[in-house]
Amino acid sequence: DAGVIQSPRHEVTEMGQEVTLRCKPISGHNSLFWYRQTMMRGLELLIYFNNNVPIDDSGMPEDRFSAKMPNASFSTLKIQPSEPRDSAVYFCASSVGRGLIRNTEAFFGQGTRLTVV
Amino acid sequence: DQQVKQNSPSLSVQEGRISILNCDYTNSMFDYFLWYKKYPAEGPTFLISISSIKDKNEDGRFTVFLNKSAKHLSLHIVPSQPGDSAVYFCAATPSGTASKLTFGTGTRLQVTL
Numbered sequence: 001d002a003g004v005i006q007s008p009r010h011e012v013t014e015m016g017q018e019v020t021l022r023c024k025p026i027s028g029h030n031s032l033f034w035y036r037q038t039m040m041r042g043l044e045l046l047i048y049f050n051n052n053v054p055i056d057d058s059g060m061p062e063d064r065f066s067a068k069m070p071n072a073s074f075s076t077l078k079i080q081p082s083e084p085r086d087s088a089v090y091f092c093a094s095s096v097g098r099g100l101i102r103n104t105e106a107f108f109g110q111g112t113r114l115t116v117v
Numbered sequence: 118d119q120q121v122k123q124n125s126p127s128l129s130v131q132e133g134r135i136s137i138l139n140c141d142y143t144n145s146m147f148d149y150f151l152w153y154k155k156y157p158a159e160g161p162t163f164l165i166s167i168s169s170i171k172d173k174n175e176d177g178r179f180t181v182f183l184n185k186s187a188k189h190l191s192l193h194i195v196p197s198q199p200g201d202s203a204v205y206f207c208a209a210t211p212s213g214t215a216s217k218l219t220f221g222t223g224t225r226l227q228v229t230l
Binding site for chain 2: 044107
């Protein structure tokens with residue numbers, strides 16, 4: 001398996017522009033997570049999907065951020081409009097959930113480094 | 118409010134010696150703990166985990182210790198190798214949930230020759 005695939009690897013955009021980050025989870029995984037890494041706050045969970053349904057989006061910073069998972073093999077994280085303080089590395093991760101049995105560990109993609117100028 | 122804390126941003130250890138990375142948590146609902154390793158320009162990779170029903174879990178050179186009463190866990194690497202140089206993240210998740218992980222801010226380990 002190729003692992004979790006994220007695109008693009010790097011994104012530089014101007015303030016005010018829309019940014020879309022993409023993620024393909026590992027086949028067969030039914031939980032998907034979007035994390036953001038910054039120097040100050042480390043890795044923060046933004047949103048978590050289970051079976052394509054958003055379960056917890058309490059980590060999404062504000063309305064400028066939205067995430068979708070239209071099917072089991074694809075998710076997007078969109079920022080509109082983008083601001084310089086959104087500059088960070090955004091990671092997607094997936095794992096196997098087995099109902100009440102604890103999930104396996106999450107597998108991370110290589111991340112998208114976003115720079116908003 | 119940082120629920121998982123790694124108070125040492127960096128650590129330098131000589132090759133062959135023991136590396137000890139520490140992590141504290143505040144949320145009593147956490148009952149499963151993981152360590153991830155991260156190299157530059159890569160995503161974090163799972164290293165080792167421990168359930169709250171245990172106080173120790175060992176995997177080769179890596180051992181995680183959990184002290185529930187102190188809400189403290191540590192990762193021991195023995196012997197340390199240059200390839201262990203990376204950022205180590207401690208993570209925790211509460212009972213009954215999927216792997217919704219709360220991460221610490223990481224500790225950068227440098228293993229010197």
